[in-house]
Amino acid sequence: MKSKVWLWIVIAVVVIGAGVLVLNKKPAEVAKTTEVAGFNPDIFVYAGSGDAETLEPSRAYDTASSEIIYQCYDNLVAYKPGSLSEFIPMLATEVPSVENGLISKDGRTYTIPIRKGVKFHNGAELTPEDVEYSFERNMLADPVGGPVWMLIEPLLGASTIEDYACELAGVDDFSKVNAANLLKTAQAVMKAVEVKGDNVVFHLAQPYPPFLSILARNSSWTVILNKQWMIEQGDWDGKAETWTQWHNLDTEKQTLFEQAMGTGPYKLVEWDRSNSKHTLEAFADYWQGPAAIKTVIINNSVTEFNTRKLMLQKGEADAIYVPVENSPQIEGMSGVNLLRGLPRLSNVCAIFNQNINATDNEFVGSGKLDGNGIPADFFSDLNIRKAFSYAFDYEAFIKEVVLGEASVPYGVIPAGLNGFFDEKGFRYSYDPEKAEEYFKKAFNGEVWEKGFKVSLIWNIPNTTRKTACEILAAGIEAINPKFKVEVQGMEWATMLPRRREGRLPMVFIGWLADYADPHNFVYPYLHSKGDLITFTGENGRALAAKEFDPLVNAGINELNPEKRVEIYTKLQKKSLELAPHLMLYDSCDRVAMKDYVKGYVFDPICPAQYDFYALSKTKE
Missing domain, CATH: 3.90.76.10 (Dipeptide-binding Protein; Domain 1)
Known part of the structure; x- marks a missing residue:
């Protein structure tokens, strides 16, 4: 029987309450209710952390910026x-x-x-x-x-x-x-x-x-x-x-750096950049009908989770951002709906820099393979990349750190897209014996005999990435006492220029799909001109140009669905064989909102956690 091979994804659609948005239909009217204990059906407050970089559509490439543009x-x-x-x-x-x-x-x-x-x-x-x-x-x-x-x-x-x-x-x-x-x-x-x-x-x-x-x-x-x-x-x-x-x-x-003029359901009233706060007002003449919620306040200045949690408890916020490690603190909270394990078209990896800028670089120690550092081309050796990939305890990380809200990856293409496969045994897993085998092969045995010292950098306050670095470091150091891996936290603003300069030995980063097609994963991760392959350095790009570019180009130009599947499956397997990145996990998401918020639908690709046009607030 011929199988279905077009682009597909099974979506676990999560709906809370009534009034789910359907395009070309006006949302159900929400009856005015008497304001009690701060409850106001016309105002929605979201408390988050991390402000938009810009409101310019041609430049915005972060979720905080895209969330405002979306509305x-x-x-x-x-x-x-x-x-x-x-x-x-x-x-x-x-x-x-x-x-x-x-x-x-x-x-x-x-x-x-x-x-x-x-x-x-x-x-x-x-x-x-x-x-x-x-x-x-x-x-x-x-x-x-x-x-x-x-x-x-x-x-x-x-x-x-x-x-x-x-x-x-x-x-x-x-x-x-x-x-x-x-x-x-x-x-x-x-x-x-x-x-x-x-x-x-x-x-x-x-x-x-x-x-x-x-x-x-x-x-x-x-x-x-x-x-x-x-x-x-x-x-x-x-x-x-x-x-x-x-x-x-x-x-x-740019003209649209801090202003907006669209046809969407909400108008931008103000972006208070000093306080990381956006105020949106429902557009009365919206072509699909005006939104039920008249004013939206997105407050991205609440960096402390405990403050956000208290705001949710007291009704000062209708929804908040919840990091995965804090989910248990919301579980069972009275008057709050917490949805966990929502499958995102997203994954997280650690990119191997195959041409580290070693000049005056404290992250590579001596800059030599002498037991006190690593050379600039350390990760150009496939054996090193494979050894690191087998030294990470994926299952422990997913269970203990992200509390089961993720899955072990089978390559750069996440589950649900053409090219994804889950053949048993064809993925990296925590295997110290295999890691040792590849470490012994690396640099003709010199790595095993001399050892090395390297630093892994995580961006403060991302404690999930901190723990990922620590698990990887522990896995490597347990294999050979001559292996030394230091874990160092760094503020984002300090880390970014070092990342641009190619000084970080490994770059920990996440990728959320721009659109639902495997090309949007294989191009940034594997093509020689992709956004993420850039961090692998000159050697990494050369490897990509030779091994991946022909297949990536063939996949995007192929109109036959069956042939596209074949191409992306080859790319997925080749990405595992050549290991340009250490794929850590495929991501899930979570949302926390008051139980009077109705109409929420989870979208696995949307940059905004909430489509405010679809929502209403109704106390039963």
């Missing part, structure tokens, strides 16, 4: 409730497909009819030109390190707008691109996204199976902006000749 803007399509492979219209009136003729048979042209009568927060009406401008503007802005590569890759066949311009000009430095080729670059962007009547037409450089996923709600980089308002604020004027004036601007110089 204030709309996308062309949205995921169908309960699915990450089917879509429903949002600002589009119809989801394009080959069957309805809105996707060409070769998969390279997408025609999207734009909804009429939709208003922006300033009262202006949405037009196809706004949609066209939004995509062109973001592609040309393309801030370094931002998410716009996900548009440039399918539409231009490049990784960044600078790469595209350099290739066009035949140079290796963007500063050397002449005016003629800069103009051609903008013209190529404008040709890729065009208005035809009431439709916006996307012309792809090559077939790109996950293109609709990239357009879908949850993607901050494809939200729709108001062209005229943006120009009035001093942003790009829409002319091909001027785009470089707005390209890769400093974060705080």
